[in-house]
Amino acid sequence: MANGSLVVVKPKTKWHNRKMHTIIVTAAIIQRAEKILIAQRKGTADHGLKWEFPGGKLHFGEDPKAGLKREIQEELDMEIEVGPIFEVVSHLYGERHILLLCYTCRYLGSQPSTKDCQDFRWVTPQEMRDFDFTEADLPVVEKLQAYP
Ligand SMILES: Nc1nc2c([nH]c(=O)n2[C@H]2C[C@H](O)[C@@H](COP(=O)(O)OP(=O)(O)OP(=O)(O)O)O2)c(=O)[nH]1
Numbered sequence: 816m817a818n819g820s821l822v823v824v825k826p827k828t829k830w831h832n833r834k835m836h837t838i839i840v841t842a843a844i845i846q847r848a849e850k851i852l853i854a855q856r857k858g859t860a861d862h863g864l865k866w867e868f869p870g871g872k873l874h875f876g877e878d879p880k881a882g883l884k885r886e887i888q889e890e891l892d893m894e895i896e897v898g899p900i901f902e903v904v905s906h907l908y909g910e911r912h913i914l915l916l917c918y919t920c921r922y923l924g925s926q927p928s929t930k931d932c933q934d935f936r937w938v939t940p941q942e943m944r945d946f947d948f949t950e951a952d953l954p955v956v957e958k959l960q961a962y963p
Pocket residue numbers: 840841842860861862867868869870871872873886913915949950951952
């Protein structure tokens with residue numbers, strides 16, 4: 816503002832480009848004995864048929880842990896208890912910025928089903944190398960494999 820006139824501040828950096836925005840995604844690391852539950856994305860989804868940690872996009876204003884419980888119900892028809900954060904990954908897919916919040920989750924005993932995913936498997940971290948994961952998940956897979 817100068818001399819009572821309105822100063823319009825024009826975006827100077829690419830961060831203000833309307834096409835570029837951040838999507839917050841929550842994902843569950845659900846452990847049962849030595850194995851972790853991974854899910855395969857549907858062929859029609861973006862990153863179709865890639866493997867991932869089950870979860871999905873956080874809704875506006877939603878609590879991340881509540882959002883993750885909702886996503887696991889929608890995707891696998893399964894109840895979990897969401898625990899502490901395991902890893903946060905910031906990843907760019909071209910102009911899409913994903914902030915991936917991976918939570919350690921407790922398996923409560925119900926069997927998962929392929930409600931909104933192609934497939935699922937219980938695998939050890941070492942077995943994860945045989946699956947084609949989304950790029951954003953690679954640091955998470957590495958961190959899991961580094962555990963003794
Ligand atoms: N759930 C999940 N999404 C991941 C992972 N890694 C990764 O890059 N993503 C990406 C893929 C998608 O672009 C995005 C999640 O979107 P989504 O399609 O699963 O979310 P959603 O279930 O809410 O989908 P929708 O309602 O928009 O159909 O995050 C991961 O480990 N888990």
